[in-house]
Amino acid sequence: MSAQSQPQFPPVDLAATEAILARYAAEPKHLISVLQDLQLHYRYLPREALERVGAALGVPLAKVYGVATFYKAFSLTPRGEKILRVCTGTACHIRGAPLILSELQSRLKIAAGETTPDLRFSLEAVNCVGACALAPVVMENDTAHGNLSVTKVRRLVRSGAAGSRGRGSAELPRPDDSPAKKAEESEES
Numbered sequence: 001m002s003a004q005s006q007p008q009f010p011p012v013d014l015a016a017t018e019a020i021l022a023r024y025a026a027e028p029k030h031l032i033s034v035l036q037d038l039q040l041h042y043r044y045l046p047r048e049a050l051e052r053v054g055a056a057l058g059v060p061l062a063k064v065y066g067v068a069t070f071y072k073a074f075s076l077t078p079r080g081e082k083i084l085r086v087c088t089g090t091a092c093h094i095r096g097a098p099l100i101l102s103e104l105q106s107r108l109k110i111a112a113g114e115t116t117p118d119l120r121f122s123l124e125a126v127n128c129v130g131a132c133a134l135a136p137v138v139m140e141n142d143t144a145h146g147n148l149s150v151t152k153v154r155r156l157v158r159s160g161a162a163g164s165r166g167r168g169s170a171e172l173p174r175p176d177d178s179p180a181k182k183a184e185e186s187e188e189s
């Protein structure tokens with residue numbers, strides 16, 4: 001990560017952690033659900049919050065970190081308000097994904113896997129997101145922006161990617177691969 005792209009760790013308001021913990025019984029089985037809520041609130045899992053959660057649920061800190069680092073949905077570093085996932089699957093690659101990724105890296109001044117210092121954007125290169133007909137595709141959080149060109153990507157960044165769905169954009173159904181769902185399924189089986 002370049003020095004310029006080091007995101008600031010925002011101050012951690014542990015009142016939010018307490019409010020989340022209050023929604024669940026103090027039992028280890030709620031760890032993943034609590035971590036999901038924390039990730040949603042802070043957009044990452046702050047160390048202070050993880051320590052508090054471990055103590056509250058009676059889960060050793062090493063295990064809390066084990067779960068927090070196992071699932072891709074969790075991040076131990078601050079992530080951007082907008083997470084831009086550039087699909088680099090075959091269809092998108094053929095239709096210009098490398099150019100799209102390069103343009104985003106240049107515009108945001110970060111590499112894939114990094115977050116802008118103002119915590120506005122995170123940039124990721126990902127495998128097929130299941131919208132090949134719209135290739136090349138960039139996911140902005142849960143919204144797919146398709147049929148992208150370098151010009152459209154510039155517009156996407158300029159507009160802050162907020163509420164800027166153009167033609168070829170669509171809300172994709174979320175694959176039900178949440179950590180809690182997986183944990184529930186493995187408990188049932």
Ligand code: FES
Pocket residue numbers: 087088089090091092093127128129130131132133135136137
């Ligand atoms: S290869 Fe990009 S959506 Fe399938």
